[in-house]
Amino acid sequence: MxxxxxxxxxxxxxxxxxxxxxxxxxxxxxxxxxxxxxxxxxxxxxxxxxxxxxxxxxxxxxxxxxPITPPLPAADSAERRQELCENYGFRQIGESLPDNITLKNIIDTLPKSVFEIDNMKAWKSVLISTTSYALGLFMIAKSPWYLLPLAWAWTGTAVTGFFVIGHDCAHKSFSKNKLLEDIVGTLAFLPLIYPYEPWRFKHDRHHAKTNMLNEDTAWHPVMKKHFDESPFFKKAIVFGYGPIRPIMSISHWLIWHFNLSKFRSNEIGRVKISLACVFAFMAIGWPLIVYKVGIVGWIKFWLMPWLGYHFWMSTFTMVHHTAPHIPFKSSEEWNPAQAQLSGTVHCDYPKWIEILCHDINVHIPHHVSSKIPSYNLRMAHKALQENWGKYMNEASWNWRLMKTILTVCHVYNEERNYISFEEVAPEISEPIRFLRRVMPDYA
Structure with missing residues (x-):
């Protein structure tokens, strides 16, 4: 000392x-x-x-x-990566992927069978989601009030499975019949009030520009210049990237999917068809629910499971693409192989969640190639581990992982990737300090 x-x-x-x-x-x-x-x-x-x-x-x-802190080990050393794993709640943090590796190099190591569409497996996923959702509605109808949160958790997770089915349809990995894919995708998204085509167009850009600053349509760090635009905006964004981040996909859903100005002229026709389907479902489905079970029933049977879906939508997206060591790059510096393999996180969840959500959290192979059907993601992940395993980021869901994302990963910084709101605007960061105090810290 x-x-x-x-x-x-x-x-x-x-x-x-x-x-x-x-x-x-x-x-x-x-x-x-x-x-x-x-x-x-x-x-x-x-x-x-x-x-x-x-x-x-x-x-x-x-x-x-x-106190004289000993120098940290080199940024790419095994010791340093293990230290970051412990601090962030990861199981493995991958080495840096060499610059000369291309995305095609990685895809070429996958067995051809992972790209094969199997109609039986595809419709099996529909059966799983349909029956589990029906079971959830039955549980809501029969559960006493104190068991309703469990019924809502199950039903919200089950309806997330419909999203994954529509997700496969949007990537053209559900069926060889492309018209059938569009019909199934549209129907699967209706209970979620998600317009299928706007989401598909937006999501394709996310895959094309994953972890690219200002271009990725999924969540990315807050830009300092945007953060400083107004006092009201600053406070709202602190809450949005802090305490309410696990349901912030609701805001994302509203901003991105219903505004025609966000789409190209050749996309507008299909976008309008999807919007018409969603508004028709709301105009017919919601009044029928209210007629049968009243406003309280609408809240119990539709709204609460819908909020459960958005919890998973937000959480999955955060965990897949957000960590202090995962950089967002400008378009000039962006490397597709590094972004898709090393900039995407594989996370294990409890088995029942993996089944109801059709392995969507086996996410690295999905970003290596979005043409891999959800039922082949585990096979593809195993192949990636065998050939590129040391470059991959992996975790099992835990509180330390979530606490790291919610309290650290806020404002973009070129050298450090992220700076917490506590450092940028300590005077309005009480919500972040509150999370630090109350969130568990065990991995």
Whole structure:
């Protein structure tokens, strides 16, 4: 421990020092106190006393102790990566992918069978989602009030499976019949009030420009210039990227999917068809629900499962693409292989969630090639592990992982990737400090 004296019980007037035994130096840091004796210091026999003006004997001397932190290991060393795993809640943080590796190099190592569409497996996923959703509605109808949260959790997770089916349809990996894919995708999205075509167009850009600053249509870091636009906006964004981030896909859904100005002219026709389907479902389906079970029933049977879906939509997206060590790059620096393989996170969830959500969290192979059907993602992931495993980021869902995302991954910084709101705007960051205090920290 290195100490710097800020107060003293004696004053030195010359090069000589009076020998004082047993003076106590108290550290202001929580590292303890140090008892310093002059025998441990270089000794000089005084020739005279006139240079020393003693103020008081036996006074406690305060000091500031500045702990000397050992240098961190190299950024790409195994020791450093293990340290980051522990800090962030990851199981593995991958090495940096060499610049000369292309996305085609990676895709070429996948077995051809992972790209094969199997109609039986595709319709099996529809059966799983349909039956699990029906079971969820039955549970909501029969559960006493104190069991409703469990019924909502199940039903919200089950309806997320419909999203994954529509997701496969949008990527043309559900069926060889492309018209059938569009019909199934549109129907699968209706209970979620998601317009299929607008989502498909937006999502294709996410895959084309994953982790590219300002271009990726999924969540990316807050840009400082946007953060400073207005006091109201700053407070709203602190909440949006902090306490309410696990349902912020609702905002994303509203902003991106219903505004015709966000789409190209050749996309507008299909977008309007999808919007008409969604509005028709709302105009017919919602009144029927209210007619049968009332407003409270609409909340119980539709709204609460819908919020459960958005919890998973937000959480999955955050975990897939957000971590302090995963950079977002400008278009000039962006590397597709690095973004898709090393910039995407594989995360394991409880088995029932994986089944109901059709393995959407086996996400790295999906970004390596979106043409892989959801039922082949595990086979593709195994092949990637065998050939590129040391470059991949993997985790099992845990509280430390979520706490890291919610309290650290906020404002973009070119050198550090992310800076927390606590550093950028401490005066309005109480929501982030609150999360630090109350969220569990175990992995």
């Amino acid at each position: 290195a100490c710097r004296l800020v107060d003293s019980s004696f004053l030195l007037k010359g090069p000589q020092q009076k020998r004082i035994h047993g003076h106590r130096f108290v550290s202001l840091y929580p590292t303890g106190t140090s008892l310093l004796k002059w025998e441990a210091l270089p000794q000089h026999k005084p020739k005279t006393q006139k240079y020393v003006i003693p103020l008081r004997k036996g006074k406690i001397v305060k000091s500031v102790a500045s």
